[in-house]
Amino acid sequence: MADLLQYFFSGITQGSIYAVVAIGLSMLYRSTELINFAHGEFAMFGALGLVTLWGHLHLPLPLAFVLTVAGVACVGMVFERFALRPVKDPNPITLVIITVGASIVFRGVAMKVWGKDPVALPPFSNLESIEIAGAVIVPQSLYIVGAALVLAGTLHLFFRYTIQGKAMTACAVNKKAAWLTGIPYERMGLFAVLISAVSGAVAGIFIAPVTMNTYDMGTMLGLKGFCAAMIGGLGSLWGAFAGGILLGVLESLGAGLISSGAKDAIAFVLLLLILYLCPGGLFAQKSAERF
Amino acid sequence: MRGIDFMPGRRSIENVLFVVVVVLMGAVVENTYILQVMTFIGINTLLALGLNMLMGYAGQVSLGHGAFYGLGAYGTAVLSGTYGLSPWLALVCAVTLAVAVAWVVGRPTLKLSGYYLGMGTLGFGMIVHILFREAGTVTGGASGFVGIPMLGVGTFVFEGGRSYFYLVWAVVFGTILICRRIIASKTGRALAAIHGRENAAIALGVDAHSVKLTIFMFSAALGAVAGFLYAHFVLFISPDSFGFMASIKMVTMVVIGGMASVWGAVLGAAVITLLPEVLHGFADYEMIVFGAILMGVMIFMPQGLTRGLLDQYERYRKKRAE
Secondary structure (H helix, E strand, C coil): CHHHHHHHHHHHHHHHHHHHHHHHHHHHHHHHCCCCCCHHHHHHHHHHHHHHHHHHCCCCHHHHHHHHHHHHHHHHHHHHHHHHCCCCCCCHHHHHHHHHHHHHHHHHHHHHHHCCCCECCCCCCCCCCEEECCEEECHHHHHHHHHHHHHHHHHHHHHHHCHHHHHHHHHHHCHHHHHHCCCCHHHHHHHHHHHHHHHHHHHHHHHHHHCCECCCCHHHHHHHHHHHHHHHCCCCHHHHHHHHHHHHHHHHHHHHHCCCCCHHHHHHHHHHHHHHHCCCCCCCCCCCCCC | CHHHHCCHHHHHHHHHHHHHHHHHHHHHCCCHHHHHHHHHHHHHHHHHHHHHHHHHHCCCCCCCCHHHHHHHHHHHHHHHHHCCCCHHHHHHHHHHHHHHHHHHHHHHHCCCCHHHHHHHHHHHHHHHHHHHHHCHHHHCHHHCEECCCCEEECCEEECCCHHHHHHHHHHHHHHHHHHHHHHHCHHHHHHHHHHHCHHHHHHCCCCHHHHHHHHHHHHHHHHHHHHHHHHHHHCEECHHHHCHHHHHHHHHHHHHHCCCCHHHHHHHHHHHHHHHHHHHHHHHHHHHHHHHHHHHHHHHCCCCHHHHHHHHHHHHHHHHHC
16 A cells, blocks of 8 residues: 555656647647657756756855756747757757757757756755655655646646737637738747746756756656646646646556566557547647547 | 659659669678668668658558567567567567557557647557556566577578678568558558548548558557667667657658658658767767757758758758849
């Protein structure tokens, strides 16, 4: 029983990370209909940025956090301006190869800057871990879950109550109609990449103390985040959140009860099941078009 | 392009030229390293040809074709290495396995399209990759499979170097002929119709799903043959050769060479195989340069190098004429 609870807690922690990654992917897709295969690399930059600024340069944590997020946001904007906007023929295959190309470049840069060896970071605080019914929760887990909730909540409010957010929603619904009403959709595209890069960076920063940080940590994180976004329904904010948590819990249970090797396969088996059975995601009101 | 297909004269000239170039290459080149690289180009050409049939002619993306490549390689490795079966028999088994898997996976997956099809195939590819890694008792796990026998006919053994080079390119030549046959056949025309507009094709009585499934199985078979040739050439395989990046590399070969073109597949395979060899000089910057080239080609020449370079040339000629 305590084991099961422990799996559950660690699943929620891991799931929150997937949720944040999935939210970034999903929000970008919503506004631009782009699947960004370099998204995991934003998380990698976030984690490694924190390693340098907080771990090596010993800046105060909040400052290191802000600087890292700002840095990754800049990377995202450069990526949008020079790799996505000039694309002449925006069909899925071309965009997939461009973003995969970008992810290779990002990994190459990270390998050059941070080297090939994994680096570990201490947790954000030295507080005692909490024990509930024999299962242990480390404070870092609470920070991760908290960060995911704050991020999703902020985005929710942003899309609902700000003019920018509403404009982005309009672009998502119909780009041409949005353009006719005077919304600069190119700037909205840049904005969407920005949001996605920031959330990627946040995921990386919060996961940094509980994982080994290397230049190639982003690939799997990005793909799993993608699975989570699909589970919740591509383009849906809380769907991505729920999909992430669900994936994390199932993975943790699978790793504990079946085998740790099977863990990685769970996300992709779920992905296939979702695609075959309800491609609009688990929480879709009506069946989505499989365009 | 359609016109070329109906001009048999030009096609047989192309074929003769191809054979002459391959035979000459094999005869002239003494350097084993270069022969080896050219053999790899041949193996990759097979992969690109198979995927090109699916992507270029049928217009269906697959981001998981590395799985079929891996099934071919691991199939023959396990059957001939562990169980001592004749590699040729193992080839038949491996190809049958890949085709059967393609049938099972393709039936639900090919109903999807666009990004969703890409994601479905990606998921499938990842699952197979994880299987190779985790089924350690059969596949040797993450550290790889050692002890794959060499290919041979009677007493003759295809050792690395010249004989293997000829073997691979003979298979490539045969495959090019088969691919062209398919493109010119009823199935090929059905494929072109599906690529143009799937609903219109269905309205005209094309059984779109079964045509797509057939071509998916065909490209899976080619992938398995390529995996077979790869396994018996390098004699050591590990899961990483058949993972996500392998699948992406295959897609890149097709797209960079230019889709829906047989020679484009050869060109794309050559570029993607040679690039890392050339980039060795860049050492640590290899990844960055490789990724940048990938992005650059796709941003500025989305039709692929063949089309893109031709366009550039025509623009240049127009400028000179003015």
